[in-house]
Amino acid sequence: MVLISCKNCHKVYKKENYDEFICTRCNHLVSKRIKNSLQVSLALTLSAILLYIPAMLYPMMEITTFGVNQESTIIEGVIGFLEYESYFIAFVIFTASVIIPLIKLIGLLLIFVSLRINTKMSNKTKIAIFKFIEAIGKWSMIDIYVVAILASVIQMDEIFNIKGGIAATSFALVVILTIIAAHRFDTRIIWDESRE
Ligand SMILES: [Zn+2]
Structure with a gap:
């Protein structure tokens, strides 16, 4: 039974x-157990990590200063806001679009890799990390909202524009793939003992 x-x-x-x-x-x-849960979630996480690179390297925003257009990546945009002394906006963009996605990806990778190789990390720690990722997962769309709201607010000033392109597409895919990877993962695997 x-x-x-x-x-x-x-x-x-x-x-x-x-x-x-x-x-x-x-x-x-x-x-x-969900079949191939670890493999699929690991593959999705690795894809998201790869997509994170173009999301950071390609221009995401267009900043117009005195009528001159200047394309910039997320990081350059953050630096731009710092130069305008808009510290709060710089902080929000940096946290939502650089830090949060990165924490989620590293956390997931850490759990998945620890299930493949022997680590001293306890199962309770793994579950705690996963719960944390799921908790901030509820806020994961904040990245997109923040960018969208900022774009509409700041576009009125005509100094700042969000550009759809490789970076925006990659960024959206990073967020979506991370959500699927976490959602699809069968946490019961963490407690399996016959694994090597
Ligand atoms: Zn049911």
Whole structure:
């Protein structure tokens, strides 16, 4: 006799074995572990890390000073705001678009790699990191909102423009892939002991 819960609606079933079945409450496929969960989440995380590079290196904003257009990357934009002494805007953009995505990616990578190689990190630490990432995940779209709101507010001053392009597309993909990687990951894998 085994107990198994639906990962979607958390209904608990008493079954003879771990064979897959369909949840009677939410029609979700219930299985002992989601197949290839670690591999898929790791692949998504690595893709997001690669996309983070063009998001940072290609121009994201267009700053117009006295009618002269100047393209700039996120970092150059932050420096620009510092030069205008707009410290708060510089801080918000830097945190939302540079720091938060990076923390999420490094956190996920840390958990996934620790499941592949032997580390001294305890399972409770891994779960804590994951819970933290999920918690800030709720705020992950803040990056996009901040950029969108700033763009509409500041465009009135005609000094600052958000440019759609490689950087914007890459950045959106980083945010989306990170959410899917975290959401799709089966945390129960952390507690499996037969892993090497
Ligand atoms: Zn269910």
